[in-house]
Amino acid sequence: MVNSMEQPFTVGVIPARGGSKRIPMKNVKPLLGVPLIGYMIRAAAESGVMSRFVVSTDHPEIKRFSLAYGAEVPFDRPADISWDCPSEMVAKHAVAFMEKEAGRKADFVVFMQPTTPFCLPEDIAACVRMLQARPDWDSVFSVLKVHQRPEWMFSGQEDGTGTIFLAGELKGERGIVQSLPDLFMPNGAVYVTRRVALMEDDLILCPKTGIYLMPPERCVDIDEPIDFEYAEFIGQKLKAEHGIFHPALGYSPAL
Numbered sequence: 001m002v003n004s005m006e007q008p009f010t011v012g013v014i015p016a017r018g019g020s021k022r023i024p025m026k027n028v029k030p031l032l033g034v035p036l037i038g039y040m041i042r043a044a045a046e047s048g049v050m051s052r053f054v055v056s057t058d059h060p061e062i063k064r065f066s067l068a069y070g071a072e073v074p075f076d077r078p079a080d081i082s083w084d085c086p087s088e089m090v091a092k093h094a095v096a097f098m099e100k101e102a103g104r105k106a107d108f109v110v111f112m113q114p115t116t117p118f119c120l121p122e123d124i125a126a127c128v129r130m131l132q133a134r135p136d137w138d139s140v141f142s143v144l145k146v147h148q149r150p151e152w153m154f155s156g157q158e159d160g161t162g163t164i165f166l167a168g169e170l171k172g173e174r175g176i177v178q179s180l181p182d183l184f185m186p187n188g189a190v191y192v193t194r195r196v197a198l199m200e201d202d203l204i205l206c207p208k209t210g211i212y213l214m215p216p217e218r219c220v221d222i223d224e225p226i227d228f229e230y231a232e233f234i235g236q237k238l239k240a241e242h243g244i245f246h247p248a249l250g251y252s253p254a255l
Contacts, residue, residue: 007051008051008107008108008132009051009102009104009105009106009107009108010049010050010051010106010107010108010109010110010128011050011051011052011053011054011094011095011098011099011106011108011109011110012044012050012052012053012054012109012110012111012112013053013054013056013090013091013094013095013109013110013111013112014037014040014041014044014053014054014055014056014066014071014112014113014114015055015056015057015087015090015091015111015113015114016037016055016056016057016059016062016066016114017057017058017059017062017077017082017083018057018058018059018061018062018082019058019082019083019084022223022224022225023222023223023224023225023228025059025061025062026115026222027057027062027065027114027115028061028062028065029228031117031222031228031231031232031235032232032235032236035065035069036114036115036117036222037055037062037065037066037069037114038065038069039114039117039118039119040112040113040114040116040117040119041055041066041069041070041071041114042069042070043112043119043120043121043123043124044071044110044112044121044124045070045071045121046121047121047122047124047125047128048121048125049110049124049125049128049129050110050128051102052072052098052102053071053072053110053112054071054072054073054074054075054094054097054098055071055072055073056075056077056090056093056094057073057076057077058076058077058078058079058082063076074097074101075094075097077090077093078093081093087111087204088198088202088203088204091109091111091193091198091204092198092199092202095109095195095198095199096199105195106195107194107195108128108131108132108192108193108194108195109192109193109194109195109198110124110127110128110190110191110192111190111191111192111193111204112124112189112190112191113188113189115188115221115222115223116142116187116188116189116218116219116220116221116222117220117222117231117235118217118218118219118220118231118234118235118238119142119189119190119214119218120218123142123189123190123212123214123218124190126212127140127141127142127190127191127192127212128140128192130192130210130212131192131193131194131210134210136208137206137208137209137210138193138194138196138197138203138206138207138208138209139191139192139193139194139197139203139204139205139206139208139209139210140191140192140209140210140211140212141186141190141191141192141204141205141209141210141211141212142186142187142188142189142190142191142211142212142213142214142219143184143185143186143187143211143212143213143214144184144185144186144187144213144214144216144219145182145183145184145213145216146182146183146184146185149177149180149183150165150166150183151166151168151170151174151180152170152175153165153166184211184213186205187214187219187221188219188221189214189218189219189221190212191204191205193205193206194206217234217237217238220234
C-alpha cells in the first residue's frame with residue numbers, strides 16, 4: 001500500500017534497444033524531422049506524474065539522442081537483456097536501478113514504448129491517475145478499439161483450407177458488427193503497473209486491470225517501414241486539423 005503521508009514514488013521506463021530488425025535503428029529514425037524516441041521522451045517529461053523516468057538502451061546513438069531530448073540515460077542496458085527479450089525483464093532492471101539510487105521502493109511503474117509517437121502527456125497522466133484511484137486494480141494500459149473482428153478471422157492450412165478461428169459459424173448476428181461487443185487491444189503506448197505485480201509476479205499486464213481508450217489517430221504504432229509513412233501522414237493531418245503541432249509533443253488545440 002502507498003503511504004498516505006507521502007506522494008507515491010512513481011518511476012518510468014522507456015525501452016529503446018538498438019537491435020530492431022525490420023527497421024534498423026528505428027528508435028532514432030526521423031519522423032517529421034524528429035527522432036522517433038523524442039516524441040515519447042517529451043510526452044513523459046510533460047506528463048507531470050512521475051518522480052523519475054529513464055531511457056533503457058544498449059546503443060550509444062540512441063543514448064545521445066535521448067539525452068538531447070532531455071531524458072536520463074543513467075546506465076547502459078546489459079547485454080543479457082538487450083535481445084528481443086520480454087518487456088518485464090527490461091522494466092525490472094531499470095526499476096531496481098532507480099530504487100537503489102533512491103533508497104526506497106517504487107509504488108507504480110510506467111512503461112512507455114517510443115514506437116507510439118502520438119501519445120500525449122495527458123494520456124500518460126490519465127493512465128497513472130486511473131491506477132492510483134483504483135486499489136482493486138494492479139495495472140492500467142492504453143488501448144485501441146478493435147475493428148478487425150476476431151469473430152470473422154480464419155486460420156489457414158498449407159493446402160489452402162480456411163478454418164474459422166473462434167468456434168461457431170459466421171452467420172446471423174455474428175456477421176453484423178453492430179451486434180458484437182466492443183473489444184479493445186493494447187496500442188503499445190502506456191502501461192502502468194503496481195510495483196509488487198512487476199517485481200514479484202513478473203507482470204506488466206495484470207488480471208485485474210483497467211483500460212484507457214485513446215483515439216485512433218494517436219494509436220499509430222510503428223513496427224513496419226510502411227508504418228513510418230502512415231505516421232507522417234497522420235502527423236500532417238493533426239497539424240492541419242488542430243493548427244498548432246509540435247513534432248516532439250504531438251499536437252495541442254489551436255489558440
